[in-house]
Amino acid sequence: MNFAVLFTAGWVLLPCLFEGVVPSDGDSVSSRHKITIIESHKDGPTVLVIAGIHGNEPAGVEAAKRIAGWQILKGRVIVLVEANPAAIAAQKRLIPGAPVGEGDLNRNFPVDEHGCHPVGDVATELWQVIKEHSPQWLVDLHESINFRRVDPQSVGNTIIVCPNEQTLAMGQKLVDAINKTITDESKKFLLLRPPAKGSFTRAAAETMNVNAILIETTRREPLETRVKQHCLLLERFFRELGMLEPEEEQQ
Template sequence: MQPDDIMNAVTLLTAGWLLLAMCTGGDSWCSEDETSSYQPEVTVIDSGVKGPTVLIVAGIHGNETAGIAAAQRIAGWQILRGRLVVIAEANRAAIAAQKRLIPGVDEQQADLNRNFHVDKSECHPVGDIAAGLWRAVNEQSPNWLIDLHESINFRRINPETVGNTIIVCPNKDTLPLVKKLLQEVNNTITDESKKFLMLEWPAKGSLTRAAAQILKANAMIIETTRREPFDTRVEQHCLLVRKLLSELGMLEMPQK
């Protein structure tokens, strides 16, 4: 072995030990995503006034376009206190393909919202997109995480679906607030079968559940229904986020 080869080997070995040390230093997110190349676009609105950090995520499923449009609109809002963070296109590959699932990956990894595996005090994201997204979320240290989604039918009409629901990780802070959100949005709906309702605990493997369990964020999913007009779904997402921010003292609701 030549001297240069020895130096290269030492450099690689040192880098490997450094990475191992970083990943065993207590960071909940570092087990899989240190090598992730995926970086979602993150918009941060910082009021400069002390307050909570609220993270809005959309586009985890690429064909749920109303949530993406709502998040893009929300990214332009001004707030009174705290920080408003928006990741409007969490899953760019699926959005570009206009598909629910990540294209070109194994079936077991195709649903991004099942790729955040929780094991005790750690989240083990599966795949490059999940790893990059989890890193971005972790870096923001959100107090609240709201994930915008859409379902194929209304929950009150078809119990096998979750349209027009708020799926919450229940605790003493989230449950009272969700009741206020439901009242706000349901005041705009006359058809009883289309009114929003609350469900508890998002699916295992979802970003929202991982954020609640590992980051201790107050977390929920807002599900609109694709049977409604696109503009209606966008407005419902925006209304619910606006109400949440208002309850946190970050935004004023418009006068009715």
Template sequence: MGVPIQLRSAGSTGFLCRAPSFIGLLLIFLFSGAAGGEIATGSLAPGTKWETPYHLIEGSRPGPTVLVTGGLHGNEPAGSLAAEQILHWPILRGRLVVLPRANQPGLRKGTRHLPDVARQEADLNRNFPRTDGKNEASSLIGKEIWELAQKFKPDWLIDLHEGYHFHKIQSKSVGSTILVSQPVGPGTRSVVGGMLASVNSTVEDPDKHFVPLRGTANGSLTRAAAERLGANSLILETTTREQAISLRTRQHRLMLRSIFQDMGMLGEGAPSMTRTRGEASLRVALYDGQGAGESGPRNLQEVMKTIPRSLSWRIGPSDIIEGALSHFDVVIFPGGSGSKQAAALGIEGRKEVRRFVEKGGGFVGICAGAYLAAANYSWSLGICDYNTFCEAREIPGVGRKSMWYRGPSATVTIELTPVGQEILGYAGEPFKVRYHNGPIVSPAGMDEVPDYEVLAWFRSEVSRYETQKGTMVNTPAIVGGKFGKGRVLSISPHPESSRDLSLLVTRAIHWAAQLEPSK
């Protein structure tokens, strides 16, 4: 056995637990009781390509031990993200052990199986003791995970996964289900019922409701834990089909919050998303709900990886309405459709975004997000003093067409102003950038919002119709402004699409956050 780790919350007598000998303990972070329990971070399979962190959070009072695992299948990211996010919940009692990224190489590659292993060991969630077999796991990381489970002997083991379709629509898929391992422990049915009620209250389409299923696969972690350790074991399955990662992650959190509240580990009023504990110097909320394109959030997350000590979480409209923006320094609205983003947010969501910026938060809008920040639509936020060129004009032989649409994606030239060079970190030479119908802006003249500053000009243009020619060149490509105590930076083209321009994007985020750029 390893050296005992003493974890103590303010006002508690503390708990004594021992780190398993195979676990390389990396760090111990101590927080005040207000943070809701202590957290220790250790490592499984240290020094190998399978190395992955686990976390132990102690409440201030005795209670159940719960082990939550995510990422056993690398192509199911929402469970891994949800597991990382619940680390920051204020745990009141008991012990929470979280293994967010069980299959690290698979998650990095987006592949279901363990890479570069024997075929019979490729599916990590079939590597655990089978019903009629020995109490042994297979594969290096499988053995490490199983030893972790045996050492902590959880009362509950909850494994987070994703299915490819909604079970009520396609019965061959286990998407949108809660799978209960046999044997079923006392109280499990009522707990599962509460979880289903919690998540289904947010799902409008009855065909997409979550349903309970009995039994999990032989060789799965949950089945082994139920049979060998006597744990109440559940698999929570969201559905990847036509649903944003932020929504699926939220559904996992809602179900986990329900069971934690049933066990008294969380207070009744606890939000599903809380501010992170730790030393992240920059916290960014990345909108990926309705109206966001697929490539924008993905490209922006790659950019965020280049910023040291930063954190970026995808969020959706429900998170924003719940007040989640208060946990971040900046929100980014990517390309897609500004009107659809606004519709998804609704009146309350748009008010939350305005309130966030007004109180000092940062807003970065790219293409569709820049439309969202504008002043001239009934649905736009009005947080930057510009109108967009969107009027309808008569096109000979075609009819009336809106001027915002300029055709398919193309490359344009932009040039930074002296202020733009200082903020965005690029020299004065014009450069190429991808453009796809971003806004062409001009001053709106709002009395209550300060004038914007031009940070870059378009030096070439794209046009589909004759009447558009000359309306884009030498107009603002990037502008920055203030709204209340916060900052707004609107980018018409798509610099996040090019790795060569990642510095520009990171500098834009830092400026919006009112932080010095990372060195």
């Protein structure tokens, strides 16, 4: 029997009421991030899906909301729909009011030989989330301005992996799967590596050995197309990990 249960942790669903609450492991709790935990109650990988690091990239946020309603066969999925709530509310790439040079949340995770040193409150809270859940996999949803195959300065329609044997194999499978749905050669996805220095994915891979993947759709496509591409890629991703039935459709 497939016994998959979806629940949302109360202390993160009600951040105002529970601000300052300390969970059993003694770590402080993020007060601004809503987190959904999809629990299968069967052994398997822990996956963190994160969206909205850049506030002007709504496709990932919408896709993450849908993914938060999926059920899985094994392991657990942590879904962080709005990583950068103030920027999402403002529909801006950068954190509103952040000091100069600290506005791009996806550059606020610098790494040195001692580990990652998050810059600013939002990055610090996100780093707390990943430390708390210790995922084996991290998938970060973004969107870019133009198609990579059209504009080499842009990263639209790419899968960007922090390279290791597992992420490279997974990344190629995802590229192959999504490209079967795209007829226009100029819009086909490419596999790139690695994500930018200072990014959440790169810091997680370098300091916590997380298998980290960043997905970039392209804003030139309609929003619903981008959302569906994120969902299709995540569906394929979970199937590869045995967390969804091979033939199951969950969109």
